[in-house]
Amino acid sequence: xxxxxxxPSSLSASVGERVTITCRASQSISTYxxxxxxxxxxxxxxxxxAASTLQSGVxxxxxxSGSGTDFTLTISSLQPEDSATYFCQQSYTTPRTFGQGxxxxxx
Amino acid sequence: QVQLEQSxxxxxxxxxxxxxxxxxxxxxxxxxxxxxxxxxxGQGLEWMGWINPSSGxxxxxxxxxxxxxxxxDTSISTAYMELSRLRSDDTAVYYCAREWxxxxxxxxxxxxGTLVTVxx
Numbered sequence: 001x002x003x004x005x006x007x008p009s010s011l012s013a014s015v016g017e018r019v020t021i022t023c024r025a026s027q028s029i030s031t032y033x034x035x036x037x038x039x040x041x042x043x044x045x046x047x048x049x050a051a052s053t054l055q056s057g058v059x060x061x062x063x064x065s066g067s068g069t070d071f072t073l074t075i076s077s078l079q080p081e082d083s084a085t086y087f088c089q090q091s092y093t094t095p096r097t098f099g100q101g102x103x104x105x106x107x
Numbered sequence: 108q109v110q111l112e113q114s115x116x117x118x119x120x121x122x123x124x125x126x127x128x129x130x131x132x133x134x135x136x137x138x139x140x141x142x143x144x145x146x147x148x149g150q151g152l153e154w155m156g157w158i159n160p161s162s163g164x165x166x167x168x169x170x171x172x173x174x175x176x177x178x179x180d181t182s183i184s185t186a187y188m189e190l191s192r193l194r195s196d197d198t199a200v201y202y203c204a205r206e207w208x209x210x211x212x213x214x215x216x217x218x219x220g221t222l223v224t225v226x227x
Contacts, residue, residue, distance in 0.1 A: 031211070032210075032211055032212070034213040034214070036214070042219075043111075043202070043216075043217040043218060043219050043220065044202070044204075044214070044217045045217075046213055046214060046215050046216075049211055049213040049215075050211035050213070053211075055215075087151070087152060089152075089213075089214070091206075091211060091212035091213055094154075094157070094166055095154045095168045095169075096142065096144075096154045096157075096212075097154060098144075098151055098152040098153075098154070099151070100151040101151055101152070
């Protein structure tokens, strides 16, 4: 199985700050990485597919990059509504595997 | 609009089985795969398996082989996940998610989650 190592596990940042979350795959997976946001009591929401494709309706402050084994989710200017848990997922093969998640808190 | 509506919370005793449903609406059910993912308290997301609603073909995580069965009823656009021989560590929120059946794969819609509690 492909392991997805996500970091940090939690972080606290202020409104307006730039935030970066990383995921490392245990083998090369091209650009088959997706990023999701989950808020308490809600279904996860797809933010970015194929490493860098922003989904319709997702604010442009979110961006993704990377290929091979190293991937990044960036929030360029943090907003209060971005408080959530973020996780990466590889879709290169089954089993689909996920990072452990990053809990983002707004200071 | 696309929706995946899951069945309600369940409380089960160890050794029992649970069957969670996922009713799809707003799109052609047979055009997308349905995956099942769970999250136990304090744990990350864990992929369990998937079904191709068009063909009925399934694939399961090795960890759950022999205990999980994913089925579908195309007449009512519903997928099911049944987990047997429940243990306390099966206590988790179970999600279904839709996946576009071509590369690059991604889960674009998720159900709201179903809490399954396994307790004596």
